Amino acid sequence: MTSPANSTVDIVRAGLPKRYARERRFRLMGMLAIGLGLVFVAILFLDIFSKGYTAFQQTYVRIQVHYDGSVIDPAGTENPDTLAFADYMALLKQSLREVFPEVTDRRAKRDLYQLVSPGAGQVLRDRVLANPEIVGTTEEVWVLANDDIDMLVKGHIDRDLPESNRRLDDRSLAWFDRLVDQDAIEKRFNITFFSSGDSRQPEQAGIAGALMGSFYTLLLTLLFSFPLAVGSAIFLEEFAPKNKWTDLIEININNLAAVPSIIFGLLGLAVFINFFGVPRSTPLVGALVLTLMTLPTIIIASRSALKSVPPSIREAAMGIGASPLQTQFHHVLPLAMPGMLTGTIIGMAQALGETAPLLMIGMIAFIVDVPQGFTDPATVLPVQIFLWADSPERAFVERTSAAIMVLLAFLITMNLTAVLLRKRFERRW
Amino acid sequence: MQSSFLLFVIFTLMILGYLAGRRRSLAVARMSRGPDRLHSLPAYYGFYAALWAGIPALFLLATGVFFQDWIITKLVVADLPETLRTLPPEQLGLVMNDIRNMATGNIVSTEITPAIQLAADHYVRLRDLYSTATWILVTCISVLGIIMVRARISPTLRARNRVERIVIVIMMVFSSIAILTTLGVIFSVLYESLQFFRKVPVTEFIFGTEWSPQIALRADQVGASGSFGSIPLFAGTLLISVIAMLVAVPIGLMSAIYLSDYASARFRALTKPLLEILAGIPTVVYGFFAALTMAPFIRNLGERLGMEVASESALAAGLVMGVMIIPFVSSLSDDVINAVPQSLRDGSNALGATRSETIKKVVFPAALPGIVGGVLLAMSRAIGETMIVVMAAGLSANLTANPLESVTTVTVQIVTLLTGDQEFDSPKTLAAFALGMALFAVTLVMNVIALRTVRKYREQYD
Numbered sequence: 073m074t075s076p077a078n079s080t081v082d083i084v085r086a087g088l089p090k091r092y093a094r095e096r097r098f099r100l101m102g103m104l105a106i107g108l109g110l111v112f113v114a115i116l117f118l119d120i121f122s123k124g125y126t127a128f129q130q131t132y133v134r135i136q137v138h139y140d141g142s143v144i145d146p147a148g149t150e151n152p153d154t155l156a157f158a159d160y161m162a163l164l165k166q167s168l169r170e171v172f173p174e175v176t177d178r179r180a181k182r183d184l185y186q187l188v189s190p191g192a193g194q195v196l197r198d199r200v201l202a203n204p205e206i207v208g209t210t211e212e213v214w215v216l217a218n219d220d221i222d223m224l225v226k227g228h229i230d231r232d233l234p235e236s237n238r239r240l241d242d243r244s245l246a247w248f249d250r251l252v253d254q255d256a257i258e259k260r261f262n263i264t265f266f267s268s269g270d271s272r273q274p275e276q277a278g279i280a281g282a283l284m285g286s287f288y289t290l291l292l293t294l295l296f297s298f299p300l301a302v303g304s305a306i307f308l309e310e311f312a313p314k315n316k317w318t319d320l321i322e323i324n325i326n327n328l329a330a331v332p333s334i335i336f337g338l339l340g341l342a343v344f345i346n347f348f349g350v351p352r353s354t355p356l357v358g359a360l361v362l363t364l365m366t367l368p369t370i371i372i373a374s375r376s377a378l379k380s381v382p383p384s385i386r387e388a389a390m391g392i393g394a395s396p397l398q399t400q401f402h403h404v405l406p407l408a409m410p411g412m413l414t415g416t417i418i419g420m421a422q423a424l425g426e427t428a429p430l431l432m433i434g435m436i437a438f439i440v441d442v443p444q445g446f447t448d449p450a451t452v453l454p455v456q457i458f459l460w461a462d463s464p465e466r467a468f469v470e471r472t473s474a475a476i477m478v479l480l481a482f483l484i485t486m487n488l489t490a491v492l493l494r495k496r497f498e499r500r501w
Numbered sequence: 502m503q504s505s506f507l508l509f510v511i512f513t514l515m516i517l518g519y520l521a522g523r524r525r526s527l528a529v530a531r532m533s534r535g536p537d538r539l540h541s542l543p544a545y546y547g548f549y550a551a552l553w554a555g556i557p558a559l560f561l562l563a564t565g566v567f568f569q570d571w572i573i574t575k576l577v578v579a580d581l582p583e584t585l586r587t588l589p590p591e592q593l594g595l596v597m598n599d600i601r602n603m604a605t606g607n608i609v610s611t612e613i614t615p616a617i618q619l620a621a622d623h624y625v626r627l628r629d630l631y632s633t634a635t636w637i638l639v640t641c642i643s644v645l646g647i648i649m650v651r652a653r654i655s656p657t658l659r660a661r662n663r664v665e666r667i668v669i670v671i672m673m674v675f676s677s678i679a680i681l682t683t684l685g686v687i688f689s690v691l692y693e694s695l696q697f698f699r700k701v702p703v704t705e706f707i708f709g710t711e712w713s714p715q716i717a718l719r720a721d722q723v724g725a726s727g728s729f730g731s732i733p734l735f736a737g738t739l740l741i742s743v744i745a746m747l748v749a750v751p752i753g754l755m756s757a758i759y760l761s762d763y764a765s766a767r768f769r770a771l772t773k774p775l776l777e778i779l780a781g782i783p784t785v786v787y788g789f790f791a792a793l794t795m796a797p798f799i800r801n802l803g804e805r806l807g808m809e810v811a812s813e814s815a816l817a818a819g820l821v822m823g824v825m826i827i828p829f830v831s832s833l834s835d836d837v838i839n840a841v842p843q844s845l846r847d848g849s850n851a852l853g854a855t856r857s858e859t860i861k862k863v864v865f866p867a868a869l870p871g872i873v874g875g876v877l878l879a880m881s882r883a884i885g886e887t888m889i890v891v892m893a894a895g896l897s898a899n900l901t902a903n904p905l906e907s908v909t910t911v912t913v914q915i916v917t918l919l920t921g922d923q924e925f926d927s928p929k930t931l932a933a934f935a936l937g938m939a940l941f942a943v944t945l946v947m948n949v950i951a952l953r954t955v956r957k958y959r960e961q962y963d
Contacts, residue, residue, distance in 0.1 A: 084853070091855055098857035102759025105752045109776045109831075112824045116782065119794050304676030311669055312676070323952075325679045330878060330948040331941065332885020334912050335686055338937040341919065342689030349570060364682045371679070397665040425783030428887035428912070432919050446505075454785045461789045461892060469793065476786050487781055491774075 124473025130262035131217040138210040160193030189216035219274040219467035274467035285450030292359030305374035329368035337432030352434035353449040366419035373415020377408040410497030417490040427454040515551040518647040522550030541661035553646035565635040693934030712898035733898035737908030742883035748823025753830025780828035788892030791821035811907035813895040837871025874954035881947040887912040
């Protein structure tokens with residue numbers, strides 16, 4: 073049976089191994105692509121985590137402090153103002169000199185004082201203000217260590233490096249070792265990181281200000297964008313006549329969703345700040361910009377939620393005499409609400425992570441105080457991350473990573489909520 | 502804070518209006534024997550009153566706040582002594598600034614002359630007067646609205662229809678905000694750009710190959726005349742975006758193909774959300790990663806291979822940006838690949854093609870327009886991406902195609918020009934708006950083409 077009819081099969085057969093090999097290669101490439109994508113996710117998270125987890129602990133130094141009345145309150149007035157503005161750092165310096173009595177020359181003393189944070193006097197001040205009685209007594213206090221000491225404890229400063237390449241010289245290391253021998257160095261949970269605002273000193277810097285700023289900004293964004301988006305979605309989907317104008321709006325919304333976010337920052341600067349005179353750096357102007365930015369996302373999601381409500385619902389409501397608006401608000405909207413909320417949460421997550429437009433409208437300012445309202449100067453979490461990432465101190469790297477971890481935790485929670493909401497309320501008609 | 506309290510007052514009045522309107526309608530109904538005589542449900546009469554209590558008052562408040570500064574400044578200037586009033590506009594502006602600062606209790610830049618002190622007092626008086634007037638007017642309008650509606654309530658008043666018409670008009674206004682945003686972008690950016698082009702010729706901006714926006718502060722300063730040629734910026738942007746696309750397109754496309762045509766449903770359900778995490782990570786996080794992990798890594802690698810790598814190389818920024826765009830490419834191509842009808846695949850498989858042959862020869866060509874659209878959208882996103890390049894790319898404008906060197910991008914320059922102190926008449930600040938306009942125009946064209954292609958493609962198989 074070697075008739076020519078077989079020849080086609082033979083040709084095909086001959087080519088098969090090659091084709092199968094090509095098939096396998098293609099498949100492998102697909103798996104490789106997915107593998108690479110997953111590896112990127114893993115690397116990103118591991119990198120951030122390994123850099124940042126140490127920031128949740130902070131080094132403290134134990135110091136025996138004598139609340140010297142002649143330093144705190146020389147006149148003995150017990151006036152709260154005197155107590156509040158006294159030189160508490162001097163007390164700490166005094167105590168440090170007592171621990172290391174051999175340090176006498178000025179430069180050495182200055183280096184010695186560098187063991188504790190420049191803001192460490194704050195702790196003493198708070199204790200005295202809370203209880204003025206303790207003036208004149210002596211007690212042990214744990215104060216923040218300087219960031220270099222903190223880095224040394226966490227192993228980010230290599231003792232084997234030559235002295236000139238190290239942040240800490242041999243003398244400081246010797247002092248530090250003596251403190252360790254006296255059990256006067258301890259790592260504790262880093263409350264400062266969650267309770268204070270920004271600072272130039274890494275050990276005193278925290279994300280509380282940025283978190284509050286993000287909270288105010290996001291709250292306003294939600295208040296502005298949700299009604300606007302739902303209103304326009306209902307109008308465009310249910311009431312608008314299909315004509316050139318509504319076509320234009322539709323194309324426009326789709327395009328706005330793809331406009332680079334930095335352009336919205338330019339708009340905010342030129343229109344809101346320069347033309348309308350909205351105060352710079354405030355959650356208010358940030359929210360206005362973010363509203364315009366997230367509006368398209370929420371509108372698109374809301375419209376598809378409205379589209380998925382079957383027409384029979386509308387017809388049934390109209391059939392028993394509801395007006396068009398009653399049909400919408402009493403019947404269609406409740407059914408579309410889960411979809412709209414999902415879109416809103418995703419839009420809010422976008423707004424929470426956005427940085428670029430906020431740089432344009434002055435939310436990049438260095439702000440120490442925790443904002444108290446919508447018109448206080450503020451910064452937001454992603455901008456804080458940007459600012460810290462730019463700081464040269466080694467201690468800011470771990471703080472930046474830790475702030476990123478907090479931000480990611482919020483974002484993941486929000487996205488998970490959106491996914492669960494969709495799963496829970498999704499309806500197939 | 503005062504106007505926010507006034508907002509609260511208006512809101513309370515709206516609630517009162519609702520209650521009053523509702524009660525009145527019930528009372529009217531009782532007089533004419535039973536609520537079935539009313540045209541609308543009682544609540545609609547309440548809503549009608551509430552709308553009348555709220556909308557005019559809000560409108561008035563907004564106008565009042567908007568014109569406050571302008572009006573008070575005019576009045577204060579009119580009352581200034583002759584010597585100050587006749588100053589040139591710039592100096593007058595400075596004086597007004599001092600007066601305003603004094604009135605709000607801020608630090609004043611110059612010494613306080615009695616005239617300025619007087620003007621500041623005048624300013625404070627006027628401001629108090631103005632806010633009291635706003636208060637009274639707004640409250641009056643609001644209450645008047647309630648009274649008027651209440652008087653007009655009768656069984657024949659078509660309250661529901663009126664309320665619904667107002668609500669629809671409000672929604673219409675909401676939906677035009679999208680258009681207003683686009684117009685706002687175009688006009689604000691265009692206006693500042695035109696001012697920029699009055700100082701720097703358009704041809705220099707478009708064709709110039711040198712970018713150094715430093716302007717001489719003194720006339721005798723050397724080498725800081727400022728040159729605004731945007732070509733190096735666009736070249737840098739293009740270089741980084743192309744690197745990003747070289748990463749994102751193969752990986753994104755292949756993973757989309759694998760997920761839609763090879764993977765089991767379970768694998769897909771597990772992997773897809775994991776890949777989409779990449780899309781949810783804020784860009785500032787990618788920037789941090791690019792600057793602190795990727796850039797040193799590439800630099801060390803390059804040094805080991807004996808190559809010179811800038812510490813802010815285009816490669817590092819581009820690679821990380823590519824990773825960011827992977828899910829974008831993959832979900833867009835997933836959509837278009839899934840839209841290819843199953844019958845095409847079945848036909849090809851029935852002819853004996855292997856799966857990869859079906860994909861390469863049938864599915865891919867059929868999905869090509871959609872994929873091209875998706876890649877264009879991804880490219881426009883790469884061009885407009887800001888944080889990664891701000892943190893990981895350089896500041897100096899090099900005209901180079903070498904990915905190991907440092908380049909700068911349009912977005913980086915916009916950010917550096919606009920953060921920090923700015924004066925709105927220096928070409929340096931205005932240049933940022935010109936760059937913004939160019940960026941907006943480029944991405945807009947790409948988006949329009951891309952969205953149109955994707956849409957046409959979808960219609961083809963629907």
